[in-house]
Amino acid sequence: MPLPYGKQWIDEEDIAAVVDVLRSDWLTTGPKIEEFETAFAATTGVKYAVSFSSGTAALHGAASVIALRPGDEAITTPMTFCATANCLLYCGARPVFADVESDTLLIDPAEIERHITSQTRALVVVDYAGQPVALHEMSALADKYGLTVIEDACHALGARLEGRPVGGLSTMTVFSFHPVKHITTAEGGMVTTNDPGLAEKLRCFRNHGIGSDHRQRERLGSWFYEMVELGYNYRLTDLQCALGLSQLRKLDRWLARRREIAHRYDLALQQLPALRPLAVHSNVEHAYHLYVVQLDLEQLNGARSEIFAALRAEGIGVNVHYIPVHLHPFYRERGFAVAGSLPRAEAAYERILSLPLFPRMSDSDVDDVVEALHKVLSEFSR
Numbered sequence: 001m002p003l004p005y006g007k008q009w010i011d012e013e014d015i016a017a018v019v020d021v022l023r024s025d026w027l028t029t030g031p032k033i034e035e036f037e038t039a040f041a042a043t044t045g046v047k048y049a050v051s052f053s054s055g056t057a058a059l060h061g062a063a064s065v066i067a068l069r070p071g072d073e074a075i076t077t078p079m080t081f082c083a084t085a086n087c088l089l090y091c092g093a094r095p096v097f098a099d100v101e102s103d104t105l106l107i108d109p110a111e112i113e114r115h116i117t118s119q120t121r122a123l124v125v126v127d128y129a130g131q132p133v134a135l136h137e138m139s140a141l142a143d144k145y146g147l148t149v150i151e152d153a154c155h156a157l158g159a160r161l162e163g164r165p166v167g168g169l170s171t172m173t174v175f176s177f178h179p180v181k182h183i184t185t186a187e188g189g190m191v192t193t194n195d196p197g198l199a200e201k202l203r204c205f206r207n208h209g210i211g212s213d214h215r216q217r218e219r220l221g222s223w224f225y226e227m228v229e230l231g232y233n234y235r236l237t238d239l240q241c242a243l244g245l246s247q248l249r250k251l252d253r254w255l256a257r258r259r260e261i262a263h264r265y266d267l268a269l270q271q272l273p274a275l276r277p278l279a280v281h282s283n284v285e286h287a288y289h290l291y292v293v294q295l296d297l298e299q300l301n302g303a304r305s306e307i308f309a310a311l312r313a314e315g316i317g318v319n320v321h322y323i324p325v326h327l328h329p330f331y332r333e334r335g336f337a338v339a340g341s342l343p344r345a346e347a348a349y350e351r352i353l354s355l356p357l358f359p360r361m362s363d364s365d366v367d368d369v370v371e372a373l374h375k376v377l378s379e380f381s382r
Contacts, residue, residue: 002312003365005290005319006180007358009254017246021238028237029214036241037190039248040175044157044167046192048199051241052206055154055176057234058189059087059124062150062172065201066122068093074122074150075115077107078324078337078345084126084152085325093121097326099342103279105129105292105352108344109137116141122148127156127166129321130258130287131280135161135169142171150174154189157182158255159287166287167192177240180358181289182254183247185240206234254359258288261357261366265291268370274299274377290321294351302380304350310379311353314372319354 021032033051041049052058068074070092076085078097085095098111105128112123123142125133135151142149151169153159154176159166167173172195175181177188191202207213209231236244269275275293280286295304304320311318324345326337339346356369 002315002317003356003361003368004317004358005354005356007360008179008184009250009358009360010184014243014246017242018239021242024238026215026238028235028239030238031215032238032241032245033236036236036244036248039245040190041167041192043165043248043251044173044192045165046168046173047194048196049190049192050199050202050206051236051244052189052191053234053236054187055174055178055189056083056087057206057232058174058176058191059083059150059152060090060232061202061205061234062174062191063087063091063093063122063124064205065198066148066150066171068121071119072121073117073119074124075112075120076124076325077126077128078326078342079105079107079128079322079348080126080152080325081154081322082325082328084124085331088124094119095124095325095336096120097324097337097342097345099344100128100348101279102344102348104131104281105278105345105348106131106133109134109141112138112141116145116147120145120147122150124150124152125170126152126154127159127287129278129290129292130155130159131278132156132159132161132166132169132284134281138170148172154178154181155289156287157289158251158285160285162283168194171195172198177244177247182258182287183244183251185236185244185247188236188240188244201229204229205231207231208233255287257359257361258357259286261361262286262288262291264363264366265355265357265370268373269293272373272377274381275373288357291355291357292321293353293355294348295353297351299382300377300380301382304353307376307380308353310376311372314376316369316372317356320349320352321354322349324349 068091209229
């Protein structure tokens with residue numbers, strides 16, 4: 001079996017937590033929702049956390065509650081999963097792509113400012129691979145131009161910027177609980193904020209635009225509800241929240257292991273000059289959802305696709321994160337950006353590989369990856 005680039009870790013404690021809910025009266029809209037949200041808010045150092053059925057749904061909620069509409073623009077990065085930009089299209093707004101820093105692949109603040117127009121309403125920035133973006137610069141731009149910052153931290157649960165946890169450093173911060181992420185609820189997401197008004201709008205948005213949920217009406221002994229906004233059924237279930245609570249208790253241990261693996265890779269790559277890890281800023285604690293390297297193709301006699309295939313043949317499940325969003329056919333055909341318009345992101349795409357990294361990896365697994373890298377790169381060395 002190949003070693004995957006990422007994988008969930010489910011133990012008996014997790015299974016027992018879900019079984020307990022299956023035996024309870026509440027499978028959804030029950031008490032586990034609030035328990036998980038409260039625990040998650042405490043972990044990320046914020047006042048409010050609002051759960052969603054996926055990270056994509058959470059992004060949609062964040063974009064919607066700031067009332068993005070047709071004619072509005074929001075600036076985002078091309079180096080992300082397409083959901084980051086898609087959430088803007090769901091609202092009728094137009095994503096505008098700004099290029100990235102070539103060494104970190106984080107969005108470049110100078111490139112953002114170059115794209116700000118009178119139609120710009122928001123910055124949707126991404127903590128790529130688990131490294132917090134330059135949020136002080138983002139806040140300064142937001143203050144200067146009257147913008148909202150939505151931080152896509154789906155890679156960055158547990159990361160810190162200048163000692164402060166990611167989650168309360170932007171207007172809203174979005175997390176994902178997909179199985180390859182730091183913790184999982186199978187599918188799921190969360191929006192954190194310190195703004196009570198936004199938190200209330202997010203809760204309404206995920207519940208069909210209705211201002212109360214079934215459990216609240218049960219407490220009051222009331223049947224009455226009103227739909228006050230156009231919303232969606234984006235609720236997370238009690239089953240999933242029970243799993244999330246159980247997983248959250250292991251987060252610190254799993255983060256420590258991710259960082260140990262990344263450190264082992266850092267040391268190994270010093271002996272592999274044809275591979276460069278992404279730069280890490282000195283004021284951050286990286287969460288290492290991904291360990292991304294860039295190939296120095298000038299030292300190699302082969303394209304990234306050939307090296308990718310050779311590593312897969314060795315049983316190493318490398319991956320590529322990501323095809324730049326503006327190069328996907330949907331975006332390309334609609335003229336959101338043209339090939340060549342974001343040269344740093346496009347150049348990086350031809351060189352990047354994600355190495356396997358997940359807490360259940362053993363040291364021997366890491367050694368297997370390093371051994372395969374030595375073997376394959378020696379075969380492709382000029």
